[in-house]
Amino acid sequence: MASLLLSSCNLLRLCSHRDRHLSFPLGGREFATVVCQLGSVVYLLSLIAIPLAHSQAPPAAPNITPAQKPDRPDDGDEEIVAAVVSGALPSHRLEAQLKDCRRAARLRREALRRITGRGVEGLPFDGMDYQAILGQCCEMPVGFVQLPVGVAGPLLLDGRHYHVPMATTEGCLVASVNRGCRAIAASGGAASVLLRDAMSRAPVIKLPSAKRAAELKMFVEAPDNFQALAAEFNKSSRFGRLQGIQCALAGRNLYMRFTCSTGDAMGMNMVSKGVENVLGYLLNNFPDMDVISISGNYCSDKKPTAVNWIEGRGKSVVCEATIKGSVVQSVLKTTVEKLVELNIVKNLAGSAVAGALGGFNAHASNIVTALFIATGQDPAQNVESSQCITMLEAVNEGNDLHISVTMPSIEVGTIGGGTCLASQSACLNLLGVKGSNHESPGANAKLLATIVAGSVLAGELSLLAALAAGQLVKSHMKYNRSSKDVAKAAS
Numbered sequence: 001m002a003s004l005l006l007s008s009c010n011l012l013r014l015c016s017h018r019d020r021h022l023s024f025p026l027g028g029r030e031f032a033t034v035v036c037q038l039g040s041v042v043y044l045l046s047l048i049a050i051p052l053a054h055s056q057a058p059p060a061a062p063n064i065t066p067a068q069k070p071d072r073p074d075d076g077d078e079e080i081v082a083a084v085v086s087g088a089l090p091s092h093r094l095e096a097q098l099k100d101c102r103r104a105a106r107l108r109r110e111a112l113r114r115i116t117g118r119g120v121e122g123l124p125f126d127g128m129d130y131q132a133i134l135g136q137c138c139e140m141p142v143g144f145v146q147l148p149v150g151v152a153g154p155l156l157l158d159g160r161h162y163h164v165p166m167a168t169t170e171g172c173l174v175a176s177v178n179r180g181c182r183a184i185a186a187s188g189g190a191a192s193v194l195l196r197d198a199m200s201r202a203p204v205i206k207l208p209s210a211k212r213a214a215e216l217k218m219f220v221e222a223p224d225n226f227q228a229l230a231a232e233f234n235k236s237s238r239f240g241r242l243q244g245i246q247c248a249l250a251g252r253n254l255y256m257r258f259t260c261s262t263g264d265a266m267g268m269n270m271v272s273k274g275v276e277n278v279l280g281y282l283l284n285n286f287p288d289m290d291v292i293s294i295s296g297n298y299c300s301d302k303k304p305t306a307v308n309w310i311e312g313r314g315k316s317v318v319c320e321a322t323i324k325g326s327v328v329q330s331v332l333k334t335t336v337e338k339l340v341e342l343n344i345v346k347n348l349a350g351s352a353v354a355g356a357l358g359g360f361n362a363h364a365s366n367i368v369t370a371l372f373i374a375t376g377q378d379p380a381q382n383v384e385s386s387q388c389i390t391m392l393e394a395v396n397e398g399n400d401l402h403i404s405v406t407m408p409s410i411e412v413g414t415i416g417g418g419t420c421l422a423s424q425s426a427c428l429n430l431l432g433v434k435g436s437n438h439e440s441p442g443a444n445a446k447l448l449a450t451i452v453a454g455s456v457l458a459g460e461l462s463l464l465a466a467l468a469a470g471q472l473v474k475s476h477m478k479y480n481r482s483s484k485d486v487a488k489a490a491s
């Protein structure tokens with residue numbers, strides 16, 4: 001600035017001087033002044049222009065994987081989409097054909113738009129690792145669905161605090177579990193015990209006669225044969241270990257319920273592979289057996305059944321807490337007496353009247369499903385995983401409340417299935433149960449099962465309290481129905 005000012009003054013003085021008009025070629029002094037002037041202008045302009053250019057430049061690319069780079073139409077996209085639309089190229093072959101999962105999903109999406117005449121703009125596309133879901137989680141992807149994840153807690157369980165991630169669209173749910181966690185923590189925490197860890201698979205085998213089916217049952221259940229069968233079963237995995245085989249007959253059909261531990265995996269693939277090994281071995285002694293199906297529904301997967309309720313499937317857990325009377329009053333806004341009566345009349349008698357099968361609870365499924373979705377479990381397994389009996393009793397001369405949940409079939413894993421995806425894996429990490437537990441394989445999945453039960457305990461406590469205090473509708477109107485015009489929002 002100083003140089004510009006001085007040179008400008010000098011130039012003006014030179015130009016206005018009567019005797020010394022600026023004329024070319026320039027003299028030494030004039031030349032120096034002009035160079036000074038130009039140099040200052042260029043320097044000042046560069047000071048202004050560089051930050052301006054920076055502010056207009058696109059932001060530096062975040063640390064994204066090559067798969068997440070913005071898409072540019074590739075050569076040949078148009079032909080491929082046209083081939084999918086015409087049916088010449090089956091949509092399910094895009095990944096194999098293109099060897100690029102993200103591009104395959106993008107072109108499938110475009111083909112879908114053209115075929116249906118409807119866009120799916122609201123369905124997000126960016127942000128999913130399409131390579132990670134190939135052969136693991138989902139076929140023929142075109143995007144993903146967003147679900148909000150709330151965090152309830154801390155849940156004080158077995159002396160440790162957990163912040164529980166819950167994926168849900170039901171307003172009130174996270175707030176309710178959060179309140180239950182507060183009541184539990186204020187009363188010293190909850191305690192859990194894992195009673196059993198046994199995933200099951202039950203093939204159905206047809207034999208020429210009921211007598212032959214009975215012979216196979218005796219053979220499979222004979223203690224002397226267990227070692228040989230277990231050796232066959234255990235060949236399939238480092239983690240799957242056969243625990244037992246329980247048989248049921250229907251005429252000449254034999255249902256064999258194999259149970260095994262599965263480490264940190266939920267275990268359905270593992271147990272199925274083990275069962276296949278054993279069936280191959282049994283064919284040596286029973287060549288007349290006909291394997292109708294690797295799953296004969298006596299397993300029972302994703303169906304409400306008595307066999308799971310009685311025998312358990314996956315992790316069987318009991319969880320309890322004693323809630324101080326003062327906390328029942330101050331946090332839950334009700335009384336011990338009202339809660340105990342409500343539990344008998346609703347969760348026990350009411351469910352008996354309804355003919356419930358493992359549904360002796362207020363809303364275990366709400367918590368199980370939200371936690372399952374957040375942590376990459378199979379949400380369809382909420383059917384049996386939510387089987388739960390909630391018990392409430394007045395203790396300490398009627399002053400305090402003992403509450404427990406007994407859940408025989410919590411089917412969870414921390415490795416395999418949807419647990420590998422980034423967001424689900426982050427939620428597992430939040431709970432400290434991500435992946436395989438190397439020191440003690442299976443410990444992560446077991447811990448996750450106890451966290452599920454502890455969260456259900458919190459949810460049961462809070463919902464029962466809301467019902468006892470007559471607050472359910474009021475709180476749902478507050479959290480579950482905003483003042484928005486719902487019909488308008490949906491359209």
Ligand code: ADP
Pocket residue numbers: 237238239262263264265266267268269270271413415416417435436437441442
């Ligand atoms: P699922 O049976 O739940 O469908 P998979 O058997 O398909 O799961 O996936 C589990 C995989 O993870 C197996 O290949 C298994 O060998 C491997 N694995 C690595 N560590 C563990 C562990 N700690 N517990 C169980 N499986 C593990």
